[in-house]
Amino acid sequence: MSEFAIDVKGLTKAFGDKLAVNGVDLAMPRGQVWGFLGPNGSGKTTTIRMICGLLRPTAGSGSCLGFDILTEADKIKLRAGYMTQKFSFWTDLTIRENLEFVARLYQLGDLAGTVDTTLDELGLASRQHQLAGNLSGGWKQRLALAAVTMHEPELLLLDEPTAGVDPQARRDFWDEIHRITSERGVTALVSTHYMDEAERCDHIVYLANGELVTQGTARDIVARSGLVTFRAEGKGVRALSAELEGRPGIEHIAYFGSALHVSGTQRVLIESAVTQAAAPDVEWQEVRPTLEDAFIAMTHEAGVDERQHA
Amino acid sequence: MIGSGFSGRVLAIFIKEFAQMRRDRFTFALMLGVPILQLVLFGYAINTNPKHLPTAVYAAESTPIVRSLLKGLENSDYFDLVEQGNDPRQGQHLLARGDVAFVVTIPPGFTADLIAARRPQLLVEADATDPSVAANALGQADAIFASALRHDLKGPLAGLRPGQQPFELVVHRKFNPEGITQYNIVPGLLGVILTLTLVMITGIAMTREAERGTMENLLAMPARPFEVMVGKIAPYLVVGAVQTLVILIAARFLFAVPFAGNMALLMLGLVIFVIANLAVGFTFSTIAATQMQAMQMTVFFFLPSILLSGFMFPFRGMPGWAQVIGEVLPLTHFLRVVRGVMLKGVSIGDIVYPLLAMTLFTTVVCTIAMLRYRRTLD
Ligand SMILES: Nc1ncnc2c1ncn2[C@@H]1O[C@H](COP(=O)(O)OP(=O)(O)O)[C@@H](O)[C@H]1O
Numbered sequence: 304m305s306e307f308a309i310d311v312k313g314l315t316k317a318f319g320d321k322l323a324v325n326g327v328d329l330a331m332p333r334g335q336v337w338g339f340l341g342p343n344g345s346g347k348t349t350t351i352r353m354i355c356g357l358l359r360p361t362a363g364s365g366s367c368l369g370f371d372i373l374t375e376a377d378k379i380k381l382r383a384g385y386m387t388q389k390f391s392f393w394t395d396l397t398i399r400e401n402l403e404f405v406a407r408l409y410q411l412g413d414l415a416g417t418v419d420t421t422l423d424e425l426g427l428a429s430r431q432h433q434l435a436g437n438l439s440g441g442w443k444q445r446l447a448l449a450a451v452t453m454h455e456p457e458l459l460l461l462d463e464p465t466a467g468v469d470p471q472a473r474r475d476f477w478d479e480i481h482r483i484t485s486e487r488g489v490t491a492l493v494s495t496h497y498m499d500e501a502e503r504c505d506h507i508v509y510l511a512n513g514e515l516v517t518q519g520t521a522r523d524i525v526a527r528s529g530l531v532t533f534r535a536e537g538k539g540v541r542a543l544s545a546e547l548e549g550r551p552g553i554e555h556i557a558y559f560g561s562a563l564h565v566s567g568t569q570r571v572l573i574e575s576a577v578t579q580a581a582a583p584d585v586e587w588q589e590v591r592p593t594l595e596d597a598f599i600a601m602t603h604e605a606g607v608d609e610r611q612h613a
Numbered sequence: 614m615i616g617s618g619f620s621g622r623v624l625a626i627f628i629k630e631f632a633q634m635r636r637d638r639f640t641f642a643l644m645l646g647v648p649i650l651q652l653v654l655f656g657y658a659i660n661t662n663p664k665h666l667p668t669a670v671y672a673a674e675s676t677p678i679v680r681s682l683l684k685g686l687e688n689s690d691y692f693d694l695v696e697q698g699n700d701p702r703q704g705q706h707l708l709a710r711g712d713v714a715f716v717v718t719i720p721p722g723f724t725a726d727l728i729a730a731r732r733p734q735l736l737v738e739a740d741a742t743d744p745s746v747a748a749n750a751l752g753q754a755d756a757i758f759a760s761a762l763r764h765d766l767k768g769p770l771a772g773l774r775p776g777q778q779p780f781e782l783v784v785h786r787k788f789n790p791e792g793i794t795q796y797n798i799v800p801g802l803l804g805v806i807l808t809l810t811l812v813m814i815t816g817i818a819m820t821r822e823a824e825r826g827t828m829e830n831l832l833a834m835p836a837r838p839f840e841v842m843v844g845k846i847a848p849y850l851v852v853g854a855v856q857t858l859v860i861l862i863a864a865r866f867l868f869a870v871p872f873a874g875n876m877a878l879l880m881l882g883l884v885i886f887v888i889a890n891l892a893v894g895f896t897f898s899t900i901a902a903t904q905m906q907a908m909q910m911t912v913f914f915f916l917p918s919i920l921l922s923g924f925m926f927p928f929r930g931m932p933g934w935a936q937v938i939g940e941v942l943p944l945t946h947f948l949r950v951v952r953g954v955m956l957k958g959v960s961i962g963d964i965v966y967p968l969l970a971m972t973l974f975t976t977v978v979c980t981i982a983m984l985r986y987r988r989t990l991d
């Protein structure tokens with residue numbers, strides 16, 4: 304058995320002459336939970352699809368759970384659980400019928416028992432005869448997670464599972480991911496746009512424009528960014544942001560709530576900019592850069608912002 | 614009241630619709646394709662006054678008079694001699710299979726009786742399952758034979774010419790002696806209805822998954838293409854069975870269509886035919902990008918099926934190229950089976966060829982479906 308759940312090299316996918324994914328290398332040890340980040344259109348979904356054999360890479364190779372992603376997709380499908388970005392269960396089937404369908408396809412023994420257990424764990428036993436299409440966004444995602452874990456996969460590929468889900472449901476969802484991965488030793492690759500979720504991961508992979516920009520723990524990534532960040536708070540903040548834009552040393556400016564984060568890699572320059580921008584109704588303070596500061600900086604560095612709003 | 618912005622908003626919608634129409638190439642192609650297809654089929658393929666109908670001749674003797682008769686038959690536009698022999702039983706088989714539309718029998722002693730002015734009988738048996746096929750040709754038969762003999766009835770035989778024909782033309786309209794069109798149409802409708810509904814239903818089998826976004830999920834799970842196809846087709850076997858039952862009951866009790874043959878034989882033909890159509894629909898759904906396209910393909914398949922199969926217009930009346938296309942279509946073969954079994958009471962030997970043809974068709978179509986089935990999202 305390969306020590307890596309996912310081990311791919313040079314993964315590349317072109318749609319026409321557009322490179323959606325360009326030379327991505329990933330070596331993901333078993334048993335970990337990885338966060339997969341990057342702006343919309345950066346190639347997360349495409350990468351995941353190539354890993355589970357749903358798209359043929361234009362170039363590159365590798366294995367998933369020890370099976371070749373080019374030739375052994377059937378074996379990968381039996382052992383991995385892939386939750387699509389868009390809800391893709393059958394909205395005109397009931398919750399129970401959806402689960403039964405999945406259980407039958409994977410030929411799970413004790414069909415009724417397995418489905419009952421899953422429904423109980425989900426807390427959907429009382430609503431099992433409702434159409435899946437009538438569930439709210441958060442419940443749909445929980446149903447999907449339950450459905451893709453029913454066959455006890457060794458690897459979970461979850462594509463933006465918490466997009467459009469309320470904060471409490473997001474927390475519940477992540478508790479569930481951690482429960483599954485720690486109880487069963489399952490590996491999970493989870494794409495997300497949420498920093499708090501990313502921070503719960505063992506390791507973060509960041510894509511931009513189809514290329515792997517950086518990876519590591521949240522702490523490593525922040526440290527490696529070499530950013531110096533100052534935080535401005537107070538009434539005068541809104542007027543400030545336009546004023547600071549484009550000053551030497553200020554590489555990017557972003558709002559965090561009502562506060563403004565001003566970051567750059569050159570301490571001297573940024574300190575002088577901040578001193579000049581001093582105003583009576585603004586309070587300045589140096590802070591530890593957050594993961595988000597680091598990602599915003601990387602998105603800027605990646606050059607043209609080619610985000611797509613899918 | 615029409616407001617001042619009326620024309621502007623109409624224009625806005627017009628431009629939007631036009632842009633969308635232009636982008637939907639498939640529909641655009643179909644809007645040109647269907648009229649062309651119909652023009653060609655109705656203009657060239659369909660002939661409501663069928664000529665050159667295959668005819669078998671069994672002549673017990675080969676006298677100059679008989680030869681003249683056969684020559685006259687051959688020279689006519691209506692009859693094509695495809696089989697000539699002396700075992701009249703062979704002719705019955707050919708009629709039952711639909712290989713020939715007519716069997717002409719010239720009995721022994723025909724010439725002698727003719728010369729002796731004893732008015733011998735000349736027997737013409739017609740496959741009257743489709744009354745319209747036989748009607749025109751039979752109407753002409755008397756005249757054709759008479760003019761064929763005109764040159765022979767000279768000299769001593771000239772006395773036979775005036776007035777009455779020197780022979781008696783006996784016509785047997787077989788399988789449907791009263792010429793009731795329903796007998797022909799109702800069994801045919803069984804095939805037509807099954808074709809339309811089954812191809813349409815399975816045509817959306819895969820496209821619906823693609824359009825609703827469930828395709829990705831299906832592909833991510835361990836189901837092989839053949840398993841998906843069989844699983845998706847099987848429920849409609851039941852639908853086909855129910856439809857068949859309804860139509861057969863209606864045929865019996867509403868239209869009093871006779872059932873001459875063997876029910877098991879009909880069932881065999883039905884099962885093969887239903888699977889053939891389901892396979893066509895499934896194949897369309899692997900080719901089409903949307904449910905709409907699958908529907909359009911169904912129309913494109915249905916048109917020739919109904920026009921070139923011999924359902925609406927006599928198969929033998931069509932030009933060769935149209936018959937070749939017709940031979941490909943499962944409905945053509947099914948019509949031979951269903952009319953053969955219900956109206957003619959044929960045995961399995963007579964319908965082996967159409968059964969095999971439908972099986973071959975199904976195999977080819979399933980192979981295409983398997984080749985076209987997307988295992989990935991590419
Ligand atoms: N089937 C496809 N055909 C053409 N382009 C595609 C297709 N799928 C994705 N893309 C493009 O590839 C890029 C990466 O997309 P995707 O992997 O969905 O990004 P992400 O999941 O990170 O938002 C985008 O520019 C997107 O438009």
Ligand SMILES: [Mg+2]
Nearest residue numbers: 347348388462
């Ligand atoms: Mg995505």
